[in-house]
Amino acid sequence: MHRSTRNTDQLPGTNKRLHAQMFIWALAIGLSPAPITKLIAQSVDGAFDGVEAPAPAGDEVREAELDDLTAQIGAELRCPICRQQSVAESSSRIAREMQGVIREMLMDEKTPEEIEAYFVQSYGEWILLRPKVQGLNSILYVLPFLALILALVLIGAKIGFGGTTGIHESSLTVSAPDTGSTLSARDREWLDKARSES
Amino acid sequence: MRWVLPLAFVPMLALLAWGLTRDARRLPSALEGQLAPDFTLADLYDPSDSVSLHDFEGKVVVLNFWASWCIPCITEHPVLVKLHETYDPEDVALLSVLFQDAPENGQAFIQDLGGDWPMVVDPGSHTAIRYGVYGVPETFFIGADREVALRHDLAVNWDLVSTMVDSLVASQGTPKSSAIESQD
Numbered sequence: 001m002h003r004s005t006r007n008t009d010q011l012p013g014t015n016k017r018l019h020a021q022m023f024i025w026a027l028a029i030g031l032s033p034a035p036i037t038k039l040i041a042q043s044v045d046g047a048f049d050g051v052e053a054p055a056p057a058g059d060e061v062r063e064a065e066l067d068d069l070t071a072q073i074g075a076e077l078r079c080p081i082c083r084q085q086s087v088a089e090s091s092s093r094i095a096r097e098m099q100g101v102i103r104e105m106l107m108d109e110k111t112p113e114e115i116e117a118y119f120v121q122s123y124g125e126w127i128l129l130r131p132k133v134q135g136l137n138s139i140l141y142v143l144p145f146l147a148l149i150l151a152l153v154l155i156g157a158k159i160g161f162g163g164t165t166g167i168h169e170s171s172l173t174v175s176a177p178d179t180g181s182t183l184s185a186r187d188r189e190w191l192d193k194a195r196s197e198s
Numbered sequence: 199m200r201w202v203l204p205l206a207f208v209p210m211l212a213l214l215a216w217g218l219t220r221d222a223r224r225l226p227s228a229l230e231g232q233l234a235p236d237f238t239l240a241d242l243y244d245p246s247d248s249v250s251l252h253d254f255e256g257k258v259v260v261l262n263f264w265a266s267w268c269i270p271c272i273t274e275h276p277v278l279v280k281l282h283e284t285y286d287p288e289d290v291a292l293l294s295v296l297f298q299d300a301p302e303n304g305q306a307f308i309q310d311l312g313g314d315w316p317m318v319v320d321p322g323s324h325t326a327i328r329y330g331v332y333g334v335p336e337t338f339f340i341g342a343d344r345e346v347a348l349r350h351d352l353a354v355n356w357d358l359v360s361t362m363v364d365s366l367v368a369s370q371g372t373p374k375s376s377a378i379e380s381q382d
Contacts, residue, residue, distance in 0.1 A: 098327060
């Protein structure tokens with residue numbers, strides 16, 4: 001500890017210059033664009049020996065894009081084994097193999113629509129987690145709205161848009177009580193008394 | 199308005215009845231009635247050798263997907279052996295595709311249970327996926343016109359196999375292309 005302090009004291013300018021140079025280099029490397037950083041790393045790794053060319057950054061981006069697209073298309077397809085899961089979610093072997101097929105087709109410049117059509121050709125529309133809005137499938141999309149409309153109509157009718165419902169007559173109206181033969185003599189007497197008092 | 203509510207239940211009950219009368223285990227096959235997709239796969243015993251569907255042009259093809267780990271495949275294997283022994287190879291071809299299994303396991307399976315018809319491997323299950331295979335065993339009955347007549351999941355039995363093959367052999371004389379031309 002003591003020796004170290006003494007050494008620093010002996011060469012203060014040298015250390016400061018060294019630190020400054022290291023800081024500048026670190027800053028330059030840190031702020032430089034990825035290719036330059038990579039260039040330095042590659043030269044250290046000996047990648048310029050011509051033995052094995054590393055993947056350029058563009059390929060990595062492409063790989064990430066492929067992964068994303070594969071996941072997106074896989075999310076639209078049903079796993080044939082775990083039927084409540086999508087191909088993207090399922091860890092079954094067939095689902096992973098289907099992801100492999102999707103990826104290969106993407107690499108062959110096939111569009112997501114073409115890939116979906118390929119799986120529909122093989123498995124039928126069953127393989128789509130979201131059935132297309134066409135033909136009989138339309139019922140799936142229209143029926144809930146029809147049911148909602150029907151329910152609104154029925155509720156509307158029930159709460160008395162027409163003014164002649166059971167609720168209105170039997171429980172809400174007190175203006176014209178039935179004082180006919182259903183009341184006993186005692187009840188009628190009590191009712192008359194109440195009316196006269198009010 | 200009294201009839202509206204009961205009437206609304208009619209389509210729902212009809213849909214429910216239709217759903218309940220269906221066999222949930224019976225999976226739909228989009229390939230029935232379609233042309234069987236062609237493929238070329240490596241031989242189970244010799245990877246340098248390959249077998250294609252078009253090698254069997256003009257024949258009825260029974261295409262069977264199987265695996266050594268699949269118990270129903272053991273059950274149906276004697277039926278396939280009988281099929282291979284019963285029908286003339288000039289008329290009917292049996293082709294087995296190993297599904298999600300190592301070739302060595304498939305070879306050991308065949309060594310135990312017998313069978314000397316063409317067998318191929320399907321790495322990555324590309325062909326199985328193209329055929330819409332869900333699991334094994336699955337068997338496709340393909341006519342001489344290359345049209346898929348039936349896809350059967352679970353183990354096949356002799357009644358099914360003989361009925362299907364007999365009917366496909368009987369209709370062998372009217373290939374699909376000429377049938378379409380004659381309709382035109």
